[in-house]
Amino acid sequence: MKNEPGHILIAFIIVTVVHLAAEGLATGAHALQGGSLEDDALPVPVNVGIFVIDVSEVDDAAQTFRVDFHLSARGHDEQLADPDSNRIRRLALSDVWHPQRDIRNRRSVELLFPMEVEVDRDGNAH
Numbered sequence: 001m002k003n004e005p006g007h008i009l010i011a012f013i014i015v016t017v018v019h020l021a022a023e024g025l026a027t028g029a030h031a032l033q034g035g036s037l038e039d040d041a042l043p044v045p046v047n048v049g050i051f052v053i054d055v056s057e058v059d060d061a062a063q064t065f066r067v068d069f070h071l072s073a074r075g076h077d078e079q080l081a082d083p084d085s086n087r088i089r090r091l092a093l094s095d096v097w098h099p100q101r102d103i104r105n106r107r108s109v110e111l112l113f114p115m116e117v118e119v120d121r122d123g124n125a126h
Helices: 005-024
Strands: 046-059 064-076 089-092 116-119
Antiparallel strands (some): 046 064, 089 116
């Protein structure tokens, strides 16, 4: 069976999701406190979504392609909760714990949007 661009894309998405899920459920993965992980932190479930926008520049000979996609991650962290606030807070990604994102076999990555986390009063983050 000949590899079609769709087969390559599906493999790419599966590898990325599996890697992100494993990182997101790693033991001790929780909110950062003073630059280090809490000693008694429990695993934090993280829901990961990948929305494929476009697949282009498929080159069978070079075994390369270009994909535009949106990656989202959602989770809940009690330490980010602020019951006294009625607004959505935007935090820099570097200010909160987040699963490591790693795109295997990438040639390059271009980020088009700021790396931010939106948190509601209950600690739901995305």
